Amino acid sequence: MRTPDQNAQLALLLEVAGTPKPGNVDRRRDLADLRFEHFLAGAVGARDGLELAAEGAAVGPAFERAVAGMAAQGGGNTQFGALLLLVPLVRAARDDLSQPHVEAVVEETTVADAAAFYRAFEHVDVFVDDPPEGLEPLDVRRGAEAVPALEERGLTLLDVMERSAPADDVAREWTTGFERSFAAAERIAEAPGPVPDRAAATFLSLLAERPDTLVVKRSGESVAADATARARELYEANALETAPERVEAFADDLVSRGVNPGTTADLVAAGLFVALERGAVEV
Amino acid sequence: MRTPDQNAQLALLLEVAGTPKPGNVDRRRDLADLRFEHFLAGAVGARDGLELAAEGAAVGPAFERAVAGMAAQGGGNTQFGALLLLVPLVRAARDDLSQPHVEAVVEETTVADAAAFYRAFEHVDVFVDDPPEGLEPLDVRRGAEAVPALEERGLTLLDVMERSAPADDVAREWTTGFERSFAAAERIAEAPGPVPDRAAATFLSLLAERPDTLVVKRSGESVAADATARARELYEANALETAPERVEAFADDLVSRGVNPGTTADLVAAGLFVALERGAVEV
Numbered sequence: 302m303r304t305p306d307q308n309a310q311l312a313l314l315l316e317v318a319g320t321p322k323p324g325n326v327d328r329r330r331d332l333a334d335l336r337f338e339h340f341l342a343g344a345v346g347a348r349d350g351l352e353l354a355a356e357g358a359a360v361g362p363a364f365e366r367a368v369a370g371m372a373a374q375g376g377g378n379t380q381f382g383a384l385l386l387l388v389p390l391v392r393a394a395r396d397d398l399s400q401p402h403v404e405a406v407v408e409e410t411t412v413a414d415a416a417a418f419y420r421a422f423e424h425v426d427v428f429v430d431d432p433p434e435g436l437e438p439l440d441v442r443r444g445a446e447a448v449p450a451l452e453e454r455g456l457t458l459l460d461v462m463e464r465s466a467p468a469d470d471v472a473r474e475w476t477t478g479f480e481r482s483f484a485a486a487e488r489i490a491e492a493p494g495p496v497p498d499r500a501a502a503t504f505l506s507l508l509a510e511r512p513d514t515l516v517v518k519r520s521g522e523s524v525a526a527d528a529t530a531r532a533r534e535l536y537e538a539n540a541l542e543t544a545p546e547r548v549e550a551f552a553d554d555l556v557s558r559g560v561n562p563g564t565t566a567d568l569v570a571a572g573l574f575v576a577l578e579r580g581a582v583e584v
Numbered sequence: 585m586r587t588p589d590q591n592a593q594l595a596l597l598l599e600v601a602g603t604p605k606p607g608n609v610d611r612r613r614d615l616a617d618l619r620f621e622h623f624l625a626g627a628v629g630a631r632d633g634l635e636l637a638a639e640g641a642a643v644g645p646a647f648e649r650a651v652a653g654m655a656a657q658g659g660g661n662t663q664f665g666a667l668l669l670l671v672p673l674v675r676a677a678r679d680d681l682s683q684p685h686v687e688a689v690v691e692e693t694t695v696a697d698a699a700a701f702y703r704a705f706e707h708v709d710v711f712v713d714d715p716p717e718g719l720e721p722l723d724v725r726r727g728a729e730a731v732p733a734l735e736e737r738g739l740t741l742l743d744v745m746e747r748s749a750p751a752d753d754v755a756r757e758w759t760t761g762f763e764r765s766f767a768a769a770e771r772i773a774e775a776p777g778p779v780p781d782r783a784a785a786t787f788l789s790l791l792a793e794r795p796d797t798l799v800v801k802r803s804g805e806s807v808a809a810d811a812t813a814r815a816r817e818l819y820e821a822n823a824l825e826t827a828p829e830r831v832e833a834f835a836d837d838l839v840s841r842g843v844n845p846g847t848t849a850d851l852v853a854a855g856l857f858v859a860l861e862r863g864a865v866e867v
Contacts, residue, residue, distance in 0.1 A: 303656060307628050314597070314624040328611060328620065337611065338780055341597040342867045345590050348631065373586060374867050497621055584625045584657050 319500030324555030339376025346370030361414025382567035485572025513562035602783030607838030622659025629653030644697025665850035768855025773864035796845035
């Protein structure tokens with residue numbers, strides 16, 4: 302019987318092992334400067350922060366600690382988004398891993414949690430857009446320097462996520478009761494085969510559903526829409542079963558073009574955690 | 585800066601990621617009932633026991649805890665031998681990760697450590713031979729039932745390892761100041777490329793040097809000698825650089841024949857730990 306922090310660490314590892322996960326590092330693919338072993342080391346380092354959350358620590362400080370540990374490897378940002386989903390889920394799992402309870406966990410976040418979230422950006426280089434006009438004081442890239450502006454406005458971590466939700470599908474989870482994370486867990490539970498294969502199938506189904514917001518930010522909307530259209534076509538053709546070479550080719554193409562649907566991978570990690578924690582899958 | 589228990593967990597993960605590691609589960613290969621994800625879960629579960637060792641707990645109980653956690657996955661014995669090397673190394677790293685200090689750590693083991701080692705066998709199915717004639721009361725497969733016989737004879741864990749050393753190259757490390765573990769660390773430090781590639785190169789060099797004792801036990805001496813002869817030929821030809829497809833073919837052949845040089849993989853994990861802990865490699 303694994304503890305929630307053990308299951309969260311395992312979810313990070315199973316996520317990166319799942320292949321093919323088009324555009325992402327997976328068991329068969331590395332990106333130019335971001336390799337498989339960086340994700341292994343990221344999962345090792347994240348554990349202490351996840352353990353804090355499992356022990357009942359506040360979400361912000363647990364997240365900051367998890368990110369600081371995750372960042373102690375040479376690949377840069379491996380699992381920032383995944384941890385932003387996992388930490389409240391682990392915190393909820395302490396009592397009850399249900400959508401209403403995770404909603405309660407994020408609703409209880411404070412300005413101090415928001416400040417810890419901002420400090421987390423000082424540990425790692427996360428790809429973010431310029432903030433909307435008028436919100437420059439709250440630019441996450443300012444790190445701890447933005448904390449006075451947060452405090453002045455009395456923004457909790459949930460408030461910060463609500464502002465990010467329109468452009469970021471990790472933040473959006475915070476505002477929808479972790480809808481897609483729980484949906485991913487159900488798909489993982491229902492898919493056939495070993496857990497990493499289920500993770501890959503679920504990745505494709507999620508990418509087919511909505512454009513990846515990291516791809517939108519990095520490569521633009523049309524690239525993101527195109528990746529999702531191709532994922533949908535493969536998903537609807539059940540290509541992982543009927544023509545796996547087409548999904549492999551799609552994966553190689555996205556990797557070679559630097560199109561990285563990392564937010565979709567974050568959702569898979571969250572789904573793996575929920576599925577493991579509920580005993581819906583076994584490893 | 586990772587703690588020794590974090591580096592040990594990372595060593596377990598990097599070991600299984602290294603490919604090709606002929607005959608073993610690696611980033612590209614699964615065995616029939618033992619898959620990559622079982623090693624990921626094994627590394628997750630082992631962490632608490634490794635942490636005990638890093639905090640200064642006695643070697644036997646820390647090992648038992650690590651094995652109990654490692655065994656909490658569906659693949660069976662993934663990392664028993666690796667943990668039997670890592671636990672004393674982690675315990676030593678708390679003060680000084682040198683060969684003389686690891687020797688001191690194992691010399692300090694007690695009958696209670698031996699008893700914990702025997703109890704560890706109750707958590708997992710480890711492949712062992714029948715004991716020599718007259719040593720049936722000390723058959724490790726008896727688990728805790730053998731503890732009275734241990735106590736009667738006053739055998740420490742080092743004593744038990746000395747008795748196993750002739751037929752088991754993990755136990756042999758305990759009697760040689762972890763000679764090959766430290767040699768592996770040097771080879772890992774000197775090899776080119778990403779750390780998992782260095783792990784694979786070091787695996788081949790170790791297998792080229794001595795027949796794998798797990799293969800001897802499972803498949804017999806001639807199969808083990810043949811695997812080592814083939815490894816030596818590939819190693820001397822620098823095949824990983826000049827003809828990697830030959831090493832891949834060797835790996836596929838061993839996997840298909842069920843020839844599993846798992847002891848050699850255990851030594852690689854130990855070498856990875858020493859190299860990480862000394863900062864000789866970075867991930």
